[in-house]
Amino acid sequence: MARQILLVDAVATNRIVLKVKLAAAFYEVEQTISAAEALEQVRRKTPSAILIGGLGDASPVELCRQLRAIAATAHCPIVVMAAESDASARIAALEAGASSILDLPCCDALLLARLRALLRGHETEMELRMREGTHRALGLSEAPASFDRPARIGILAEERRGLAGRLRELRRMLPHRFEMMSPREVFHPLTGPLGRQAGTGPDVLVIALDADRAEVEMQILPDLRARTATRHAGVLVLAPDTTGPLAAAVLDLGADNVAPACASAAEIALRIDRLTTRRRMADRLRSTVQAGLRAAVTDPLTGLFNRRYALPHVTRIAERANRLMRPFAVMVADLDHFKKVNDTYGHAAGDAVLAEVARRLRDNLRAVDLVARIGGEEFLVVLPDASDRTAGDTAHRLCAAMSEAPFVIPGGEAPIRITISIGVMIAQPARDGGPAPEDLLRSADAALYEAKAQGRNQVELSRRPAA
Numbered sequence: 089m090a091r092q093i094l095l096v097d098a099v100a101t102n103r104i105v106l107k108v109k110l111a112a113a114f115y116e117v118e119q120t121i122s123a124a125e126a127l128e129q130v131r132r133k134t135p136s137a138i139l140i141g142g143l144g145d146a147s148p149v150e151l152c153r154q155l156r157a158i159a160a161t162a163h164c165p166i167v168v169m170a171a172e173s174d175a176s177a178r179i180a181a182l183e184a185g186a187s188s189i190l191d192l193p194c195c196d197a198l199l200l201a202r203l204r205a206l207l208r209g210h211e212t213e214m215e216l217r218m219r220e221g222t223h224r225a226l227g228l229s230e231a232p233a234s235f236d237r238p239a240r241i242g243i244l245a246e247e248r249r250g251l252a253g254r255l256r257e258l259r260r261m262l263p264h265r266f267e268m269m270s271p272r273e274v275f276h277p278l279t280g281p282l283g284r285q286a287g288t289g290p291d292v293l294v295i296a297l298d299a300d301r302a303e304v305e306m307q308i309l310p311d312l313r314a315r316t317a318t319r320h321a322g323v324l325v326l327a328p329d330t331t332g333p334l335a336a337a338v339l340d341l342g343a344d345n346v347a348p349a350c351a352s353a354a355e356i357a358l359r360i361d362r363l364t365t366r367r368r369m370a371d372r373l374r375s376t377v378q379a380g381l382r383a384a385v386t387d388p389l390t391g392l393f394n395r396r397y398a399l400p401h402v403t404r405i406a407e408r409a410n411r412l413m414r415p416f417a418v419m420v421a422d423l424d425h426f427k428k429v430n431d432t433y434g435h436a437a438g439d440a441v442l443a444e445v446a447r448r449l450r451d452n453l454r455a456v457d458l459v460a461r462i463g464g465e466e467f468l469v470v471l472p473d474a475s476d477r478t479a480g481d482t483a484h485r486l487c488a489a490m491s492e493a494p495f496v497i498p499g500g501e502a503p504i505r506i507t508i509s510i511g512v513m514i515a516q517p518a519r520d521g522g523p524a525p526e527d528l529l530r531s532a533d534a535a536l537y538e539a540k541a542q543g544r545n546q547v548e549l550s551r552r553p554a555a
Contacts, residue, residue: 092117094126094129094138095110097143098142102142106199122145123145126155130160134161137210149184165187166185167187167188167206169192170190178355179355187362188345191330191331194331195331197336201337205343205344212370213369238265239364240264240267241262241294242267242293243267243294244308251268254352261353261354267290274293274312274317292324293321297325297338303337312342320371320374322366323342324347326347328349330346392446392459392467393460394462395468398468402470403524406515409473410517415514415516415517417514418469418531419470419482419510419512420468423506424544426438426465426506429504436498445467445506448486449469452485452486457471486510487508491506511537511539511550512535513532513549535548
């Protein structure tokens with residue numbers, strides 16, 4: 089689907105020229121000539137980005153404020169284009185919600201590079217918001233913390249004295265940690281000042297390019313995106329020229345934003361604050377993805393792994409056992425007469441029993457052992473490097489852990505006794521890969537039924553090979 093750009097400019101010539109440039113880059117362009125038309129348009133259809141030029145009925149700054157007050161465009165990338173933008177005008181636009189300021193005239197490459205950089209960041213933010221909404225609907229997420237730790241801001245400049253004055257002002261304006269850094273300190277954070285504090289790279293990097301060596305110095309940008317310590321850092325580049333191919337190249341090489349080298353401390357502070365917010369949102373996105381993955385393989389009641397995780401893990405254990413020529417044990421455990429618990433005391437009591445069973449299983453197994461809930465009251469236990477004797481001893485210990493201490497249930501007058509039956513299958517190493525995990529479970533399950541038939545609260549070892 090093509091990205092849609094809303095172009096707002098009262099001058100017809102400007103709109104025509106910009107539409108030709110954007111259409112050549114495969115953007116769909118909608119045009120409006122006033123702030124009023126723009127506000128009406130975004131209520132009908134939300135654009136991917138908005139470009140604001142000269143207006144007759146409002147200032148670009150005022151239109152920015154109005155757009156940010158509308159839910160559909162509250163987070164949309166907005167570029168303010170100005171023929172002359174002094175420091176105070178840029179600060180006013182940024183404070184009003186502009187994502188970027190584009191000084192005119194500028195080359196086509198810079199316009200498109202600005203859009204690409206803004207849309208990359210915007211799409212990350214939208215993905216986060218969508219995932220957070222889904223996780224909230226499923227009850228899997230908590231509200232973001234109201235307190236954020238101070239961000240770590242690295243200032244990278246060959247000529248450090250040129251930023252010294254502004255650095256002092258930045259420290260007064262923002263509650264973050266600022267450190268002057270060399271390229272070596274950036275790429276090896278454990279040896280740098282930020283690394284000594286946190287063991288990680290900076291949250292945001294501000295890179296000041298020297299006018300005579302800018303094309304050489306900006307080659308650090310691809311390396312920043314390729315290194316683990318700096319891959320996700322926000323990057324602001326202070327460039328000697330922000331209207332030509334240099335600024336375009338800086339953005340396409342991986343910078344998130346570019347500002348004039350002479351920018352005031354107030355403007356730099358606004359841009360750093362914007363990048364810090366984006367970095368934190370990206371970190372939350374990655375955390376959300378990891379939480380989703382954990383939820384997909386975890387049983388919510390017991391906190392144990394579920395069947396989706398357990399079977400592939402058994403395959404990995406089997407591969408290791410076959411490589412090292414060591415046996416391993418597969419156990420299927422099932423609570424005895426569990427239906428009576430639910431029928432007599434209710435499902436809340438049954439859930440409490442299952443959670444306590446899971447805890448006792450974990451407490452009586454090694455860290456290397458796998459324990460998973462694979463059915464209603466059925467559990468899977470896998471012991472790497474386990475002989476018949478080791479597996480038998482472990483299974484009897486698990487039975488004792490259930491039967492010897494009664495279970496306290498919510499609302500119950502007295503604790504109740506719960507027992508468990510276990511079927512054990514010893515998987516011998518095989519050069520040909522051996523049986524599939526499902527076959528191992530089937531053999532252990534057959535042994536479980538034999539244990540049940542012999543009176544329950546029993547351990548039965550499978551005497552036949554897996555199918």
